[in-house]
Amino acid sequence: MSHDVAVLGVGMHPxxxxxxxxxxxxxxxxxxxxxxxxxxxxxxxxxxxxxxIRNGYAGYVAGxxxxxxxxxxxxxxxxxxxxxxxxxxxxxxxxxxILSGLSEVAVVVGADTTPKGFLAPNAGERWDDPDWLRFxxxxxxxxxxxxxxxxxxxxxxxxxxxxxxxxKVKNAAAGLANPNARYRKAVSTxxxxxxxxxxxxxxxxxxxxxxxxxxxxxxxxMEYARRHGIASPVRVRxxxxxxxxxxQTVIEMPNFSTDSxxxxxxxxxxxxxxxxxAAYEEAGIGPEDVSLAEVYDxxxxxxxxxYEDIGLCKRGEAEQLLRxxxxxxxxxxxxxxxxxxxxxxxxxxxxxxxQVCEVAWQLRGQAEGRQVEGAxxxxxxxxxxxxxxxxxxxxx
Amino acid sequence: MSTLPAIEGWFTGGQSPALLGSxxxxxxxxxxxxxxxxxxxxxxAGTDFDExxxxxxxxxxxxxDARYQPPPPYLPRTDPYVPxxxxxxxxxxxxxxxxxxxxxxxxxDLRVGAEVELVVEPLYxxxxxxxxxxxxxxxxxLGEEADR
Numbered sequence: 001m002s003h004d005v006a007v008l009g010v011g012m013h014p015x016x017x018x019x020x021x022x023x024x025x026x027x028x029x030x031x032x033x034x035x036x037x038x039x040x041x042x043x044x045x046x047x048x049x050x051x052x053i054r055n056g057y058a059g060y061v062a063g064x065x066x067x068x069x070x071x072x073x074x075x076x077x078x079x080x081x082x083x084x085x086x087x088x089x090x091x092x093x094x095x096x097x098i099l100s101g102l103s104e105v106a107v108v109v110g111a112d113t114t115p116k117g118f119l120a121p122n123a124g125e126r127w128d129d130p131d132w133l134r135f136x137x138x139x140x141x142x143x144x145x146x147x148x149x150x151x152x153x154x155x156x157x158x159x160x161x162x163x164x165x166x167x168k169v170k171n172a173a174a175g176l177a178n179p180n181a182r183y184r185k186a187v188s189t190x191x192x193x194x195x196x197x198x199x200x201x202x203x204x205x206x207x208x209x210x211x212x213x214x215x216x217x218x219x220x221x222m223e224y225a226r227r228h229g230i231a232s233p234v235r236v237r238x239x240x241x242x243x244x245x246x247x248q249t250v251i252e253m254p255n256f257s258t259d260s261x262x263x264x265x266x267x268x269x270x271x272x273x274x275x276x277x278a279a280y281e282e283a284g285i286g287p288e289d290v291s292l293a294e295v296y297d298x299x300x301x302x303x304x305x306x307y308e309d310i311g312l313c314k315r316g317e318a319e320q321l322l323r324x325x326x327x328x329x330x331x332x333x334x335x336x337x338x339x340x341x342x343x344x345x346x347x348x349x350x351x352x353x354x355q356v357c358e359v360a361w362q363l364r365g366q367a368e369g370r371q372v373e374g375a376x377x378x379x380x381x382x383x384x385x386x387x388x389x390x391x392x393x394x395x396x
Numbered sequence: 397m398s399t400l401p402a403i404e405g406w407f408t409g410g411q412s413p414a415l416l417g418s419x420x421x422x423x424x425x426x427x428x429x430x431x432x433x434x435x436x437x438x439x440x441a442g443t444d445f446d447e448x449x450x451x452x453x454x455x456x457x458x459x460x461d462a463r464y465q466p467p468p469p470y471l472p473r474t475d476p477y478v479p480x481x482x483x484x485x486x487x488x489x490x491x492x493x494x495x496x497x498x499x500x501x502x503x504x505d506l507r508v509g510a511e512v513e514l515v516v517e518p519l520y521x522x523x524x525x526x527x528x529x530x531x532x533x534x535x536x537x538l539g540e541e542a543d544r
Contacts, residue, residue: 026438053492079442103498117463120467120468121469123468125469127403130429132469133403134484134494135405135466135467135468135469135470136402136469136470136471137402137519137529138482138484138494138495138496138529139465139466139470139480140466140482140494141462141466141467142461144460144462144482147460147461148457148460148482148484149458150460151458151459151460151503151508152457152458152508155458155507155508156508196463197463198463198464199460199461199462199463200460200503201460202460246436246437246438247437247490251458251484251492251494255494256428256429256493256494257428257429257491257492257493257494258491258492259425259427259436259491260423260426260427260489260490261490261491262425262489262490262491263423263424263425263437264425264437264439270523272433310447360418384398387413
């Protein structure tokens with residue numbers, strides 16, 4: 001049985017630091033997606049909203065907030081919370097209801113308005129909360145975790161700060177033509193290396209900002225798409241929302257430690273490897289078929305980790321791929337043709353959906369100024385705090 | 397004014413301080429921070445744990461530093477802020493544990509795979525006194541500290 005569902009439309013509110021209520025961005029994105037799909041809001045029978053969060057704390061908004069703002073239409077509603085993976089989980093929820101026949105056409109929407117500076121825990125003392133304790137006891141910020149992964153690449157695989165800068169330079173160049181990107185400015189290696197070091201070896205320009213933004217996807221059954229007159233829509237072929245397998249051996253936000261391998265050996269795949277693997281397996285598509293990827297470059301160095309995690313190359317070979325230009329626009333398998341988080345900054349509940357929007361535009365040949373020629377298959381990958389896998393595999 | 401641990405029950409003091417973990421009495425899996433409720437090994441139904449002192453030495457998994465003052469609830473020790481280093485350490489128990497790096501050491505004193513040892517040092521002071529925390533100290537000259 002086919003597990004495919006159709007991406008009928010995608011839409012975004014441009015990323016920025018607009019300072020307006022996130023509901024506005026979400027509604028703007030949803031209306032854009034509905035217009036793109038040529039679907040009436042009244043026909044939508046399911047709304048799935050991504051909750052806005054602050055460093056892991058859910059609860060600021062549910063799907064119903066967007067449903068009300070779009071105008072109550074009686075649709076079923078669901079809300080997802082999976083930190084950075086929220087969008088993928090929301091999409092998976094919509095897909096499940098569509099594939100079961102319980103819903104036909106869904107709007108999946110996420111939006112965020114972000115505070116300035118480091119993401120920090122909510123106020124109050126929580127001595128049993130690792131996300132609070134890591135700041136109190138260690139001063140361990142998010143960039144510090146990114147820096148651990150970056151430094152490990154340098155010591156183990158010979159990555160250099162110039163390699164990390166090259167990721168930023170590449171993504172900045174790709175994002176120049178993206179009307180939804182917040183930062184549309186060419187960046188040089190010198191720009192990156194002369195920016196302040198935040199957490200050695202990462203410079204300010206190696207680390208993504210936090211942004212306001214909104215993204216939405218109109219998802220439907222293949223049958224609905226046919227009735228709608230779209231014979232070969234972009235299809236969702238696989239969605240991975242996997243959790244880690246015990247023992248989880250890579251230190252990860254917001255934890256103080258990994259699991260121990262003393263009694264149970266480490267699994268064959270790391271958690272991040274297992275994320276894309278599950279999407280490939282579900283779709284029956286392999287990394288060799290991928291035309292482009294949108295991965296979560298919270299830091300430049302993290303993008304290199306993802307090359308390996310999603311199977312574009314073997315462990316330790318990401319720098320070679322980057323240096324050869326394979327992952328640049330015009331290369332063998334462009335990564336982050338949207339400009340990535342480097343050009344967007346992160347709007348947590350919207351970001352995984354924004355990745356899907358970009359892949360959809362690429363597969364439809366509508367990514368003006370940043371188009372990957374002949375794109376047939378695209379994959380997104382990201383990892384949400386607390387053990388949330390996120391990968392969406394799409395094809396035409 | 398006395399020195400108290402910044403968090404109760406996570407590490408010991410004295411000449412040879414150690415992190416306090418727990419070992420499942422059913423499957424033997426070790427956890428840090430301590431686990432006292434349900435074993436997280438998915439094939440183990442264990443609910444009883446022994447308190448164990450974790451190994452005091454391990455090897456560096458990776459390291460970084462905090463060039464800017466972390467946001468609250470981090471409590472700065474000095475004004476102006478002085479950056480400190482952080483390190484993830486792989487212990488013989490097959491577990492990687494984070495910690496700050498001992499006073500006086502920075503990223504230039506570390507490399508992946510290097511040996512470090514656990515020490516306890518002041519983290520911050522408040523009206524109730526000084527609070528201490530575990531830290532990782534590079535073992536610079538092998539032999540010199542192994543005698544302790």
